[in-house]
Amino acid sequence: MEQTVSIGTILWTTVGVFLTFCLFSFLYKDNPFYKFAEHLVVGVSVGYWAILLYYNGINPNLFSHLFVFANDPTTGAEFNTWTPRLKGIHYIIPALLGIAMWTRFSRKYSWISRYPLALYLGISSGIAIPVTMKNNVLSQLRGTVVGLGFDWSVSGFLGVPQGIWDVVVVVGTISSLIYFFFSKEHKGAWGGTAKLGIYTLMIGFGATFGYTVMARISLLIYRIQYIRDWWKMIF
Amino acid sequence: MTLHDRLLALDRRWVFGVLALFVIIPLTPMFSNFSVPVTPVKEVREIYDFIEGLKPGDYILLSLDYDPGSLAELHPVAYAMLEQCFAKRLKVITLTLSQTGAQMVEEAVKDVADSCKLYHGFTPERGIDYVYLGYKPYPGLIILGMGMNFRIPFPQDYYGTTLDSIPMMRGIKNYDNVKAVINLSAGNVSDYWVADGNARYGVKLALAMTGVMAADYYPYYQSRQIFGIIGGMKGAAEYESLCKNPGTATEAMKVQVFAHVVIIIFIIIGNLAYFLGRRQTAPTQESR
Numbered sequence: 435m436e437q438t439v440s441i442g443t444i445l446w447t448t449v450g451v452f453l454t455f456c457l458f459s460f461l462y463k464d465n466p467f468y469k470f471a472e473h474l475v476v477g478v479s480v481g482y483w484a485i486l487l488y489y490n491g492i493n494p495n496l497f498s499h500l501f502v503f504a505n506d507p508t509t510g511a512e513f514n515t516w517t518p519r520l521k522g523i524h525y526i527i528p529a530l531l532g533i534a535m536w537t538r539f540s541r542k543y544s545w546i547s548r549y550p551l552a553l554y555l556g557i558s559s560g561i562a563i564p565v566t567m568k569n570n571v572l573s574q575l576r577g578t579v580v581g582l583g584f585d586w587s588v589s590g591f592l593g594v595p596q597g598i599w600d601v602v603v604v605v606g607t608i609s610s611l612i613y614f615f616f617s618k619e620h621k622g623a624w625g626g627t628a629k630l631g632i633y634t635l636m637i638g639f640g641a642t643f644g645y646t647v648m649a650r651i652s653l654l655i656y657r658i659q660y661i662r663d664w665w666k667m668i669f
Numbered sequence: 670m671t672l673h674d675r676l677l678a679l680d681r682r683w684v685f686g687v688l689a690l691f692v693i694i695p696l697t698p699m700f701s702n703f704s705v706p707v708t709p710v711k712e713v714r715e716i717y718d719f720i721e722g723l724k725p726g727d728y729i730l731l732s733l734d735y736d737p738g739s740l741a742e743l744h745p746v747a748y749a750m751l752e753q754c755f756a757k758r759l760k761v762i763t764l765t766l767s768q769t770g771a772q773m774v775e776e777a778v779k780d781v782a783d784s785c786k787l788y789h790g791f792t793p794e795r796g797i798d799y800v801y802l803g804y805k806p807y808p809g810l811i812i813l814g815m816g817m818n819f820r821i822p823f824p825q826d827y828y829g830t831t832l833d834s835i836p837m838m839r840g841i842k843n844y845d846n847v848k849a850v851i852n853l854s855a856g857n858v859s860d861y862w863v864a865d866g867n868a869r870y871g872v873k874l875a876l877a878m879t880g881v882m883a884a885d886y887y888p889y890y891q892s893r894q895i896f897g898i899i900g901g902m903k904g905a906a907e908y909e910s911l912c913k914n915p916g917t918a919t920e921a922m923k924v925q926v927f928a929h930v931v932i933i934i935f936i937i938i939g940n941l942a943y944f945l946g947r948r949q950t951a952p953t954q955e956s957r
Contacts, residue, residue: 461685483768490771491806494824512829561813562864569868569894577892603891642884645901649742649880651928652902654692655921656741662696 439667451664454657499525578607606634673949676942684935691927696920705923709907712890716875716897717911719849720750725758728847732854732862733777734808736769739855739879744777745905745918746877747853751781753912755793760837762847764802764823766811766858771804775827795828796835803827809861816870818842849873849896859886867894877904 456471493514497503499522502515531550537543582600590596612624613631620628670678694700709717723729731750735743754761765774778801786792793799802823805811814822819841820832832838844850850872852862859876863886866872873896876886880901889895899908902925905918 462682479769486768486771486804487806490804561809565864565868569864573868573892573894574888577888577894638884642881645880645883647929647932648903648925649901651692651925651932652741652880652921654689655696655902655924655928656917658692658696658924659917659920 444667447660447664447667451661454661458657496525496529498522500529579604605630610634671945671949673942673945676938677946687935688928688931691931692924695924695927700923703923704919705926707906707910707919707922709911710904712898713904713907714897714911716851716877716899717753717908719875719896720753720757720759723757723759723848726760728760728762728841729754730762730764730844730847730850732764732766732850732852732858733770733774734766734858735853735855735879736767737773738769740773741921742879742902742905742918743853743855743877745902745916746899746908747774747777748781748916749905749909749912749914750851750853750877751778752785752788752914755781755785755798756789758798761793761799762802762819762838762841763799765804766808766861767855768804768806771827775801775803796830797837800835800837801827808858809865812861812865813869816843816866816872844870844872849875851875851877853877854882855879863889863894875899877908 453471453474456467459465460468497514500519502517502519503512504515505512531553534546534550537546582603584597584600586595586597588596590599609627609631611631613620613628613635615628618624695703720729731747731754733743733747751761751763763774763778765771778799782793782795782799795801802819803826805822811822819838823832825831826835840846844866850862850866852859852866852874854862854876855878859878859882862872862874862876867874874894875897876889876895877899878886878901880903883898883900883904886895886898886900890898899905902918902921906922909916909919
């Protein structure tokens with residue numbers, strides 16, 4: 435069965451291919467085509483984000499409380515009548531705090547912005563500190579030592595008993611921590627353990643590097659697949 | 670000019686050119702029959718097995734928090750996972766916390782729902798089998814809000830329908846009503862899901878993410894704060910193979926092999942140049 439492709443799909447896919455080539459052209463050297471594509475990406479992203487933020491943030495979270503919204507009788511779409519709504523008058527406080535943030539641009543009145551910023555930091559810290567403590571400290575500590583089963587009967591990575599890998603995790607974590615302990619000189623057994631720590635860190639960095647290479651190549655592959663599919667569609 | 674000088678003088682555009690060549694060639698029809706084996710690892714299989722173990726009608730939340738820039742690595746997972754969920758007749762709640770992903774995610778969900786007719790003989794209906802809540806800014810606050818009630822951050826879905834008038838959302842209040850949250854992320858939204866979703870509300874959580882992020886999130890898997898992890902395009906290919914749904918990620922694996930061989934060769938050449946250079950400069954230092 436032959437698939438039909440709309441003119442719109444062909445047109446927009448072709449634009450996508452053209453912009454892909456524009457961006458790749460930077461690898462040869464900087465040029466106006468690259469600059470055009472770069473500016474277009476930034477402009478479209480900012481424009482898209484601004485509109486999205488208005489309709490998904492400011493409109494439902496602020497304006498819908500401060501003003502009366504009505505539905506268009508023909509399309510059913512909701513719109514702002516800009517008639518004040520007394521029931522939600524207290525929403526004026528966060529609105530004023532938000533506006534106060536903009537005083538950062540004035541030398542004379544920039545002190546006002548410290549109030550919303552202080553409130554924001556206070557709330558953020560109150561929310562973040564307990565969960566971060568639980569999430570990144572307590573659960574991780576538990577996972578590193580208590581959570582390990584030291585099970586020698588279960589086969590783990592590369593067919594090696596899981597218990598050995600659990601020992602590797604404990605030794606690797608402790609030796610890495612010792613590497614960052616500078617109050618004692620790194621020599622003798624202490625220095626040897628610190629050296630083991632740096633090797634553990636290097637293995638970690640290597641894994642990150644390997645994943646990063648794969649990720650960057652993945653992006654290139656996807657663009658080539660996109661161009662190939664466009665080619666198949668056109669010819 | 671010595672070999673060392675030649676290697677140092679090598680224009681980096683040759684590296685780009687050779688790499689591009691070894692990415693393009695495997696994607697030509699000449700290599701259409703060539704494939705590489707994809708063996709799913711435990712952390713990917715656990716997510717697949719979990720979804721397979723759910724009963725029809727169970728609720729699952731897919732938070733698709735990525736944008737077009739990371740579509741290459743995460744779209745294949747999203748497609749395979751959505752199709753798996755629809756085929757299992759699960760009730761799927763989808764949303765995005767990525768500002769430039771709203772429309773892309775909507776298209777992906779609709780795409781998969783439409784393709785179900787072809788592959789599974791039925792079309793999942795919006796509002797009955799799945800719901801797309803859309804995008805809201807400030808992921809941390811949204812995740813915290815959903816822990817109390819989905820209606821706090823999302824009084825309406827992406828299309829403006831109030832949540833209470835959506836059949837599948839009736840009686841569905843918060844995370845207690847969903848079996849798990851699977852977060853597909855290309856940024857720090859995963860941190861919010863782990864901290865605010867898992868640590869605060871005890872949400873059963875699994876992550877799929879870009880390759881760049883993967884190594885940083887394995888400690889959460891080790892400590893069982895998350896029950897599975899799908900890292901980068903390799904993880905995506907593994908998930909596709911588990912779903913018996915080979916797509917762009919599976920095809921990309923053969924290209925990854927060629928590209929990695931080329932990169933390894935360039936790393937060896939780079940190191941060779943470094944050691945040759947060190948050998949050349951060493952006598953000069955001694956002579957001083």
